Each structure stands twice: as C-alpha cells, then as structure tokens.
Amino acid sequence: MINCKNPYSYIEAEILNITTETSNIKTFTLKPRETIPFLAGQFMDVSVPGVGEAPFTPSSNHKIADKLDFTIMNVGRVTGLLHEMEKGKTVGLRGPYGTAYPIAEWKNKEIFIVGGGVGLAPLRALLYALFNNIDDYKKIILRYGARTYKDIVYINEIETWKKRAANVDIGVTVDVGDELWKGNVGLVTTVLKDSGVDINNAVSIVCGPPIMMKFVTFKLLDMGFKDNQIYLSMEKNMSCGIGKCGHCRIGPYYACKDGPVFTYDKLKNLPNIWD
Amino acid sequence: MPYSCDNKKSDNIRFYFGEFDPSRESAVELGGVRQSQPFKSFISPARETVMGGNEPGPKPAQRHSLRSGTGRVIVAGVKACDLSSLILQDYVYLKGDVKDPFYAFRRDNTLIISCDCTYAKETCFCVAMGGRPYPTKDFDLNLSPQDGFFVVEVGSDKGREIVDSYKTFFKNCKNRDFSGRDSMRENVGLQIQDFIKKRGTPDTAAINGNVKKSYDNLPLWQDAASTCVECGACNLVCPTCHCFLLFDESARQKIGRGKVWDACLYKTFAKVAGNHNPRKYLYERMRNRFDKKFAFFPEVLGYFACTGCGRCIEACPGNIDIREVLKGVVTGKWKKPPHD
Numbered sequence: 001m002i003n004c005k006n007p008y009s010y011i012e013a014e015i016l017n018i019t020t021e022t023s024n025i026k027t028f029t030l031k032p033r034e035t036i037p038f039l040a041g042q043f044m045d046v047s048v049p050g051v052g053e054a055p056f057t058p059s060s061n062h063k064i065a066d067k068l069d070f071t072i073m074n075v076g077r078v079t080g081l082l083h084e085m086e087k088g089k090t091v092g093l094r095g096p097y098g099t100a101y102p103i104a105e106w107k108n109k110e111i112f113i114v115g116g117g118v119g120l121a122p123l124r125a126l127l128y129a130l131f132n133n134i135d136d137y138k139k140i141i142l143r144y145g146a147r148t149y150k151d152i153v154y155i156n157e158i159e160t161w162k163k164r165a166a167n168v169d170i171g172v173t174v175d176v177g178d179e180l181w182k183g184n185v186g187l188v189t190t191v192l193k194d195s196g197v198d199i200n201n202a203v204s205i206v207c208g209p210p211i212m213m214k215f216v217t218f219k220l221l222d223m224g225f226k227d228n229q230i231y232l233s234m235e236k237n238m239s240c241g242i243g244k245c246g247h248c249r250i251g252p253y254y255a256c257k258d259g260p261v262f263t264y265d266k267l268k269n270l271p272n273i274w275d
Numbered sequence: 276m277p278y279s280c281d282n283k284k285s286d287n288i289r290f291y292f293g294e295f296d297p298s299r300e301s302a303v304e305l306g307g308v309r310q311s312q313p314f315k316s317f318i319s320p321a322r323e324t325v326m327g328g329n330e331p332g333p334k335p336a337q338r339h340s341l342r343s344g345t346g347r348v349i350v351a352g353v354k355a356c357d358l359s360s361l362i363l364q365d366y367v368y369l370k371g372d373v374k375d376p377f378y379a380f381r382r383d384n385t386l387i388i389s390c391d392c393t394y395a396k397e398t399c400f401c402v403a404m405g406g407r408p409y410p411t412k413d414f415d416l417n418l419s420p421q422d423g424f425f426v427v428e429v430g431s432d433k434g435r436e437i438v439d440s441y442k443t444f445f446k447n448c449k450n451r452d453f454s455g456r457d458s459m460r461e462n463v464g465l466q467i468q469d470f471i472k473k474r475g476t477p478d479t480a481a482i483n484g485n486v487k488k489s490y491d492n493l494p495l496w497q498d499a500a501s502t503c504v505e506c507g508a509c510n511l512v513c514p515t516c517h518c519f520l521l522f523d524e525s526a527r528q529k530i531g532r533g534k535v536w537d538a539c540l541y542k543t544f545a546k547v548a549g550n551h552n553p554r555k556y557l558y559e560r561m562r563n564r565f566d567k568k569f570a571f572f573p574e575v576l577g578y579f580a581c582t583g584c585g586r587c588i589e590a591c592p593g594n595i596d597i598r599e600v601l602k603g604v605v606t607g608k609w610k611k612p613p614h615d
Contacts, residue, residue, distance in 0.1 A: 007373045008325040008521060008532055050525025054548070075549040210551065237547050239521055242373040245537070246518030247545060249567065252574045257371065271490055275553040 002095065007242050010047050010092030011036065016067065018087055021153040024074040025118055026083055027059065032093050035065040040103070040129040041122060041233070041261045044095030045241055046070055046082065053092065054078040055238040057260070059121040061128035068093075071121035071153060097241035099261045101126050101205060101231065110139040112197045114216050116188055116208025120144055120153050122233055123207050127161065134165050141169045141195055145188030145212070148174050149181035171195070188212065189219045199224045207233040214274040217264055227265035234259050234267070277310050277352035278302045292316075292350070305352045306393035306420040309584050313514040314357035315364055317350050318381040319536075321511070325377060325521070326532035348381075351388040356401045356584035358389055358413040360514035366576050367517045377534075386433055389414035393459065395466045398585025400598060403471050403478040406583055408463040419456040426456045476598040477605040479579055486569040489604045493558065499600045500561035502593030507538025509587035509595070515568065515580040518544075539564055565600065 003009055017029040030046075038044065039062050047053035054076070060069035074083040085091070103126070111130060115123045123142070130140050142161070146152040152172060162170045177185035184191060188208075197204075204225055206216050213232055220230055236248035236255035248255035251270035253262070267273045276295040290310040295303075368378035391409040392399075401408060410417045415434035419426040426448055429435050438445055471478075489495060510516045520537040523530070537544060540560050546552040554560045572580040581597070588596050 002373055006326065006376060008534065010326075047523065050523050050530040052523050053521070073548075079548065235547055235551075236553070237545050240519075242375075243371050244367055244375055244517070244519070245521065246367075246539070246567075247520075247537070249571065252571060272553065272559075 002097070002242065007094070008240070010045070010053070010094040012049075012090050013068075013093045015085060015087050015089050015091060018085075021071060021155075022151050024083075025071060025151075025153055026074075027069050027071045027153075028082065028085075028091075029060075030068050030070065030091065030093065031066060032068070036068065036093060036096065037065045038062050038068075038096035039100030040125040041101040042096035042098050043122075043238065043241075043256075043260055044068075044070075044093050044097065045238075046072075046078075047092030047094075048078055048081045048085070049090065049092055051081055052078045053094075055097075055241070055256075057122035057125065057233070058096075059124040061132070062125060063128075063132055069124075071118060071124070073118040095241055097238070097256050098259055099257075101129070101261055103129055106203055107136045108138055108201075110141065110198050110202040111137050112195065112202050112204040113140070113142045114188060114192065114204060114206045114208070114220075115142065115144045116212035116216075117146060117151065118153060119208035119212070119233070121207075123205065124154060124157075126205060131164060134167065137167065138201065139167050139169060139197070141171075141197055143171050143173070143188055143191050143195060145173045145175065145191075145208075148176050149178060169195070187215075189215050192216070192219050193223060199229075203229050203231060205231045205233075210235065210274050221264075227268055228263045230264040232262050232264060232267065234262055234273075236260075276303050277305065277307070290352075292352075303352075305390045305418055305425075307352075308392050308394060308396050308399065309354040309356050309586070310352070311512070311586070311589075313360070313512055313584075313586065314350065314353050315360065315514050315517075317348060317385055319364065319368065319378055319517065319519075320381075322533060322535045323377060324531055325534045327530050347384045347386070349386040349388060351390070353387050353389040353410075353414065354392055354584075355389070355406055355408060355410045356399075356582040357514050358387070358410050359401075359404075359406050359582045360580075361413045362578060363515045363572060363576065363580050364517055386437075387414045388416045388418065389430075390418045391420065391456070391460060392463050393420055395463050395470065396585060397470055398588045399467050399583065400471050400476050400585060401583035402464060402467045403476050404579060404581050404583035405479050407460070408467060409460045419459065421452060421455050421459075424452075426452050474598055475602055477601050481605050482569055482579070482601055483573070485604045486565050489607070490562065490566070492603075492607065495600075495603045495607075496558040496562040499595060499603065500558040503540065503557055503561060503591075503595060504593055505540050505542065505557065505560075506592060507540050508590035508592070509564070509597075510538035510540060511536055512586040512590045514582055514584055514586070515572075539567065565604065569601075569604075 011032050011034050013030040013032040015028055016031050019027040043055045043057040045053045046056050056070045058068045059071040072079050074080050113123050173184040173186055173191050174181055204220050206213050234255050238248045238256040239245045241256045243254040243257040277290045278293050290307050292310050292312050368375040389410040414430040417428040518537045519534050522533050545554045568580040572578055
C-alpha cells in the first residue's frame with residue numbers, strides 16, 4: 001500500500017537471503033517491517049538508504065506478501081550498491097505502483113509468455129500468480145531467451161516449472177550456444193511460431209530488453225496476435241511512482257501509474273516507444 | 276512581497292519576490308509585470324526535504340518562515356500568468372490516486388493576493404495563450420492599482436475574511452473606480468496584443484495539434500536546439516513545469532530524502548538502467564518539452580501548459596524563443612532568429 005501521508009517515504013526491509021543467479025544478477029529476498037501487498041506486474045522502489053533508489057518488479061508470488069523477491073541486474077549505481085549488500089542488511093521499499101497483469105480477465109485462455117534476460121523477473125511473479133489457480137488457464141506457455149547458458153536466471157526453478165502441470169509448456173533458448181548448453185540456440189523470436197499457441201484464444205505477455213520487446217511484438221503481430229492481445233512491460237525512468245515527477249512519460253501516459261504493463265494498442269501510435 | 280530592482284518602467288526592469296522587510300517598504304511594487312521567479316516556488320519549492328526532515332504539517336516550534344514551508348504564507352503581487360499555471364500544478368500534485376502532501380499543505384496555507392499587470396513586457400504573450408493580464412480566478416484577493424488606491428476583488432472565503440477583519444482599510448467602490456480599472460486592463464491587453472501581432476506569435480487555436488504534427492520535422496527541432504546549452508533555465512523558471520528529482524543523502528548517520536526541481540532538457544532526465552536513454556539527443560529533449568506543454572497537457576487536461584509569461588525567453592542564454600519555435604511548429608517553416 002502506498003503511504004498516503006508521505007508517498008516519498010519507504011518501509012525498511014531486511015535482506016533475508018541473496019541468491020546468485022548469474023555473474024551480474026542476484027535475487028534478494030526481502031522481509032519488510034510491514035507487509036506490502038502487491039499484484040504481479042506492479043513495481044516498487046527499492047532503496048539503498050541514504051544513497052538512492054530504483055524501480056523493480058517483485059519476482060515472487062504475490063500470495064506471500066511478507067517476503068518479497070527482487071531479481072536485480074548490476075547495471076548502475078543503485079544496483080551496484082545493492083549487489084554489494086549482505087544478508088541481514090536493511091534496504092527501503094515503497095510501492096506497489098502501477099498496473100498489474102489482469103490475470104482475472106485471462107481465464108480459460110492460453111497464456112503465452114515471452115521473456116528475455118532479466119526480464120524474466122516480473123514474469124516469474126506472473127507465472128506464480130497463474131500457478132496459484134493453474135486450472136483457470138487452458139495453457140501456460142513460456143518462451144525464454146538468454147544470451148548464453150550462463151545468463152539464464154532461475155535455472156533450477158525453470159526445471160520445476162516444466163513439471164508443474166500438464167498445461168505448462170516451458171521452452172528456453174540462448175542467443176549464443178556453447179559446450180554447456182544442450183538446448184535450442186537462436187533468438188527468442190525464432191522459437192515463437194512453433195509454440196503451438198492457439199492465437200484466437202490467447203494473450204501474450206512480453207518482458208525483456210527494449211530491442212527484444214520490439215522484435216517479439218512484431219513477430220507476434222506477424223503470427224496473428226491482435227494489438228490488444230499483447231501485454232508489454234515498459235521500462236521507463238520511473239521515479240516517484242505516483243505520476244508526479246514527470247520522468248516516465250510515454251505520450252499521454254506515465255509508465256508508473258498508467259503502466260508499466262500496457263497493451264500494444266495503447267502504444268502503437270506513439271512515437272519512439274522502443275527507444 | 277515583490278520588489279523591483281529599478282524604478283524605470285522598461286523591459287530591463289526585473290521584479291522579484293522577497294520576504295517583506297518594513298524598512299524597504301518603498302521598494303515594494305505590487306503592480307508592474309510578473310516577477311522573475313515563478314510563483315510555483317512557494318508551493319512547490321525548488322528544493323525540499325521529503326523524508327528524514329520536515330514532514331508536511333505545521334511545526335509549532337518553528338518560525339513561520341517562507342523557507343521552512345511549515346507555516347502560513349501570504350504572497351502578494353502574484354500575476355495572472357502565474358495563477359493560470361495553478362490548474363496544471365494542482366492537476367499534477369493533487370489529482371490522481373495519491374496527493375503530494377507537501378504541495379497540498381503549502382497550497383492550503385498560502386494566501387494569494389494577486390495584482391493586475393500595470394504594463395507589459397515585449398516577452399509577454401499571455402493573451403495568445405488564452406490568458407489576460409489581470410487575474411480572473413484562483414486568488415484570495417486581487418488588487419487593481421489605481422491612482423493612490425487599489426480596486427480590491429474578493430476571490431475566496433479566506434479573502435472575504437481579511438476584508439471583513441480589516442474593514443477600516445476598505446470602502447465601497449464607485450463606478451468610476453471600476454471604469455478606471457477596466458481601462459487600465461484594456462490598455463495592457465492591447466499592448467500585449469500589439470507585441471503578439473508584431474511578432475506573429477500564434478495563439479492556442481493555431482498551435483492546437485501542430486506540435487504532434489511537427490514531431491518528424493527534425494530540421495525544426497534540431498535547429499531550435501542548436502544553441503541550447505542544457506542549462507534547464509527554461510524549465511526552472513516555467514510556472515507550469517512540475518518535474519522533480521528525488522535524491523537520497525546521508526550525513527552523520529542521518530538519512531534524508533530530498534526533492535528538487537528537475538529539467539527535461541537535462542541529458543539524464545529519461546535515462547534508464549544500463550545507460551539506455553530514450554532521448555539521448557538534445558533535439559529530442561527540446562521536442563519533448565514542447566510535446567509535454569502543447570500535446571500532453573491538452574490531451575490529458577484540456578489546457579496548454581504555457582501561460583505566456585515569457586520567462587523562458589528571458590532566461591535562455593541560447594536566445595531560444597518559445598514564440599519563434601511555435602511559429603515554426605504552426606507554419607512548418609523555420610527561420611532561426613539572429614543571435615544577439
């Protein structure tokens with residue numbers, strides 16, 4: 001819940017556990033002093049107290065509100081400092097902000113999830129949200145692409161997802177193959193067509209780097225998906241989280257309150273959305 | 276209280292807000308034209324602590340000062356071009372799911388005594404933006420300077436309370452007082468219209484929809500941005516610019532979070548992780564400023580986010596003139612005015 005008395009202040013959270021996913025990605029399990037209910041797709045600001053904050057989408061099951069996972073790549077100042085932190089240290093959390101994946105609207109549909117790199121983090125929260133009521137969905141298909149075998153996040157967990165239920169179909173591909181990788185080699189865009197998804201009764205959810213989102217969207221459209229069947233998690237410079245600071249504007253929207261999840265029909269006529 | 280730096284009425288004269296100092300009463304100028312600082316600085320200060328310091332609300336122990344922002348403030352001499360920005364600032368800070376409690380507190384605790392403009396500067400173009408050189412709303416009291424007295428208009432209950440509490444200062448207006456006020460208003464309005472006509476500054480009807488249409492007119496934006504030095508002055512002096520940056524700091528085990536005005540002309544404004552910048556070129560940031568003011572706000576709120584105050588024209592060290600850029604937007608042609 002957003003602190004309406006002071007929306008800019010955070011709740012302290014203890015780092016319960018740190019899992020190293022790849023050479024530059026770690027999953028932090030945080031225990032906030034107050035529970036922070038959220039829905040898959042919404043984001044929060046994680047602070048290094050006294051230093052800075054950055055927006056991340058929780059990657060854990062929203063049903064577990066007292067313990068939240070954040071899967072974070074070391075790419076900048078705040079993420080670099082987070083990566084240096086140890087178990088037991090305190091960080092700040094505020095949020096959740098923005099729109100969630102409308103999973104209640106997706107009952108009896110095929111859910112076609114396409115992830116790239118660390119973009120699997122919010123999709124992991126989505127998968128767990130879908131798994132909570134797994135029989136509500138006809139099929140849950142995930143196609144995930146990472147640069148190399150070493151860049152795959154949740155590598156062991158992915159194996160358990162594969163065995164989760166008969167209606168779950170998980171496929172992983174890497175851009176560049178090596179001797180460690182036995183699976184498919186190729187960009188994630190090359191493994192979408194043969195996924196067997198029933199386009200007329202499906203929604204697609206995409207999250208990854210901007211260039212990947214762009215080409216996956218074009219591929220999905222090419223396959224016959226309609227604009228409003230494609231859900232994109234837009235990465236913009238979300239700061240305040242409440243539509244005031246102005247940094248994350250996309251056309252008439254603020255990614256922090258009108259997004260970060262948008263259907264493509266809302267974005268397609270706006271200039272330079274992939275930049 | 277607004278002060279003037281000079282007593283001569285010229286385009287070089289500058290007015291600025293300062294804390295009232297009885298010893299300098301003679302330098303107070305309630306009329307004149309808009310001050311150099313935007314009025315927004317009283318309700319959304321350039322820098323404030325939002326965590327680990329002053330939380331919103333009055334602090335009895337603290338001095339009621341302008342700077343601490345914790346008490347009641349009366350701002351006098353506010354001009355119409357600042358008041359017409361309030362609808363936009365209020366929309367950003369008070370509407371939506373979450374209010375900004377700092378803004379809300381200051382807004383509630385700021386009494387606005389506005390004043391008609393008694394003349395206009397060449398940079399004034401409020402009339403083209405649908406404004407007038409005299410306040411029509413969003414004030415508590417408005418003063419129209421006349422010869423040795425003010426025609427006072429009450430704009431709110433708070434304003435009414437003041438008039439009722441200090442009855443000896445006020446008397447009923449006569450018809451000729453109103454006609455004196457109205458003819459001054461008309462004269463200043465005509466002066467501004469004259470400036471607008473001479474320069475060919477487009478009005479809201481002409482601009483409407485054209486910034487969006489000019490989006491791909493890259494020569495226009497690139498040339499408009501060619502003398503920009505990314506100082507952000509146009510953003511900071513603008514009464515409608517509202518963007519801010521949250522920053523964290525710590526000193527001697529104390530942790531604080533601050534909020535400072537930000538500027539969309541700054542290179543890092545939209546930058547995200549991994550050095551990815553959706554507006555890495557200056558012309559894109561220049562275009563974004565116009566897009567926000569003349570496309571975004573009309574779309575979400577129905578108002579242009581420009582009040583025609585002309586501060587950005589005066590503040591720009593690169594001689595970038597919003598009126599000239601808007602002319603380019605409307606005509607599709609662009610001729611850069613000669614640099615001083």
